[in-house]
Amino acid sequence: MTTQPAFRRSEPDARRLSLIEACARVLAREGIAGASVRTIAVEAGVSAGLVGHYFAGVDALIAATYAHTGARVDAALEAAVAGAGNDPADRLEAFVTASFAAPIADPELLATWIAFWSLVRARPDIAALHDEQYRGFRAQLEGLLAHCGLPDAQLRRTAIAITALVDGLWLELCLSPHELAADEAAAIARSALTALILPARR
């Protein structure tokens, strides 16, 4: 009888990624309070000590998870815009409504996102990641708005309003999924978008 291996080695990058994904799942399920080294390690199917081998500490793992999740969102939004053709209005609408379709509208991702928000005030490194993410999101939105003919003077405020709307709908989608469905959120975002940019374009 041949004894099977007690564990399998992984490519360092693959193991890093699996830890990050496990961290995201734990954050989504239990919130920041449950995101301990041991819980995350169990979720990833490894021992607790391994976390220290790949990350400087649990704080660094959480920050890496934030960065990874943010990149996922960015990529999905970019793909949605790229697939929307050349009409500026179509591209803008695709950008906004992509937030309420797969893979972004995933409840797990939204819950993870809220966990990150709750860390911003107490953790300067998380705050820096947030600011970066936020600037990128708003810059892209301002660009799309400019191509739609929105006057420069209104770009900033309109972008802030739309971002706030999207974030607020994300919140509701995550906190009260029984009250608001993703497709209704998308519909609300679409009509609100029209209402917000309509007055300025005529």
Added chain:
Amino acid sequence: MTTQPAFRRSEPDARRLSLIEACARVLAREGIAGASVRTIAVEAGVSAGLVGHYFAGVDALIAATYAHTGARVDAALEAAVAGAGNDPADRLEAFVTASFAAPIADPELLATWIAFWSLVRARPDIAALHDEQYRGFRAQLEGLLAHCGLPDAQLRRTAIAITALVDGLWLELCLSPHELAADEAAAIARSALTALILPARR
């Protein structure tokens, strides 16, 4: 030489309140991770054991803090509407913009609020409080919208959109206070509100 008292007794209600307020301050400053019994007790200037005397546990204290904070917000919004006169449009605008003036626009209150949001998924009791708070907010908003002549068919979606906008602006106000000031948020909310209800009223 007369020895001064080692501690002072308080009216039970006053002590309860001081614990709740201390909890809110800790939540705002350190987030949910720092809201331990000992930290809160130090913040309130009492011993750790006293928390157990007034609340079933730290979870109950946090829930009570949520309820208290929610009631504070409700009262401020109600007062704003009451002081806005009789014109339906004025009352609606007062309701929305009150969210960005004292005492609601307080960074500490906003940070506390985000800490609560991060608890909703993992804590059924907090989720229940959230739903209650949310229903109340939206019901009042729908009432104000109806008085402005908005068709019944659009009440729900418009109320959701405005609520999302307000929550999203709160978020930004709290997470990036250096990027967005309360008065600019109020201006954005005001003009967005106009844009959102304008198309439906003509």
Added chain:
DNA sequence: GCACTTGTTGTACGAGCGTCCAATAAGGTT
């Protein structure tokens, strides 16, 4: 088949956590 690298485990440590509870003392009553 041996040696080497290093991914992985398990344990140990100190600190902080929530909770419980006996002892203390403050403030009012008689």
Added chain:
DNA sequence: AACCTTATTGGACGCTCGTACAACAAGTGC
């Protein structure tokens, strides 16, 4: 002045936390 109620303290309990580290073993090259 003696007394009673109970708000308040401070310490003890068992637990989980993050981190560090020595021992182990999987996979690779020779």
